[in-house]
Amino acid sequence: MHIRAYLRASTKEQDASRAKDDLRRFADERGLKIVSWYVENESGASLARPELFRLLSDCHPGDILLVEQVDRLSRLNAEDWSKLKAEIAAKRVRVVALDLPTSYQLANSGDDFTGRMLDAINGMMLDMLAAIARKDYEDRRRRQAQGIADAKTRGTYKGRPEDTERNAAIMTMLTNGQSWASIIAATGCSRSTLSRLLQRVRTEAEG
Known part of the structure; x- marks a missing residue:
C-alpha cells in the first residue's frame, strides 16, 4: 500500500x-x-x-x-x-x-x-x-455573476485587470512566430486570450 x-x-x-x-x-x-x-x-x-x-x-x-x-x-x-x-x-x-x-x-x-x-x-x-x-461552487459562480450584472447596471464594472506584462510577453512570442501550444504551455493562458492578443498584434502591425 x-x-x-x-x-x-x-x-x-x-x-x-x-x-x-x-x-x-x-x-x-x-x-x-x-x-x-x-x-x-x-x-x-x-x-x-x-x-x-x-x-x-x-x-x-x-x-x-x-x-x-x-x-x-x-x-x-x-x-x-x-x-x-x-x-x-x-x-x-x-x-x-x-x-x-x-x-x-x-x-x-x-x-x-x-x-x-x-x-x-x-x-x-x-x-x-x-x-x-x-x-458551493455553483452558488459562488451565481453570486459572482449577479455581482457583475449589478455592477454593469450601475456602470461600475471594470472587469479583471489586464496582466500587461504577461500579455506583452505573449505578443512578443506571437510576433516571433512561436506556436500557440508552446505559448500556452509557457504562460498558462487560454486560446481565447491568444486569439485576442493576436488580433492586437495584427492591428498594431497595420497601424
Missing part, C-alpha cells in the same frame, strides 16, 4: 502546496509514509487535471489517494463525478480526506469484511461532500 498525496488550487495565484504540512502531519501521526506528491493548479469543476490522472495511473490496487478536503478532489457535476469515481474504483484506490473522518479508518483497515463496510460508508459520505462542494 502506497500513500499518494494530491494537492490542488484553482488558480496559479493560489498556493496548491499550502496543505502539504497538514497532509504530512496526518500521515506521520498514523505511522504512514507519503511516497509521492501530485500538485496542480486546475479547477475542481473540471476533469481536465493531468496530475490527478497521473496519480491514478501510478497507483496500484490498495493505494491511498490522500487529500486535504473532498473539494480538492471534486467540485464536479454529477456526470463527471461518476466518471472520476469509476476511474478510482477501477484502480481499486481508496480515498482518504482530512475532512472526512470515516475515511481515516480505511488507511489501516486490514480485515476484508470491515474494509468493504468502510468502503460503502465512505463512498456515501464522499458522494455527499462532493455534492456539497459542487453546490
Whole structure:
C-alpha cells in the first residue's frame, strides 16, 4: 500500500502546496509514509487535471489517494463525478480526506469484511461532500455573476485587470512566430486570450 498525496488550487495565484504540512502531519501521526506528491493548479469543476490522472495511473490496487478536503478532489457535476469515481474504483484506490473522518479508518483497515463496510460508508459520505462542494461552487459562480450584472447596471464594472506584462510577453512570442501550444504551455493562458492578443498584434502591425 502506497500513500499518494494530491494537492490542488484553482488558480496559479493560489498556493496548491499550502496543505502539504497538514497532509504530512496526518500521515506521520498514523505511522504512514507519503511516497509521492501530485500538485496542480486546475479547477475542481473540471476533469481536465493531468496530475490527478497521473496519480491514478501510478497507483496500484490498495493505494491511498490522500487529500486535504473532498473539494480538492471534486467540485464536479454529477456526470463527471461518476466518471472520476469509476476511474478510482477501477484502480481499486481508496480515498482518504482530512475532512472526512470515516475515511481515516480505511488507511489501516486490514480485515476484508470491515474494509468493504468502510468502503460503502465512505463512498456515501464522499458522494455527499462532493455534492456539497459542487453546490458551493455553483452558488459562488451565481453570486459572482449577479455581482457583475449589478455592477454593469450601475456602470461600475471594470472587469479583471489586464496582466500587461504577461500579455506583452505573449505578443512578443506571437510576433516571433512561436506556436500557440508552446505559448500556452509557457504562460498558462487560454486560446481565447491568444486569439485576442493576436488580433492586437495584427492591428498594431497595420497601424
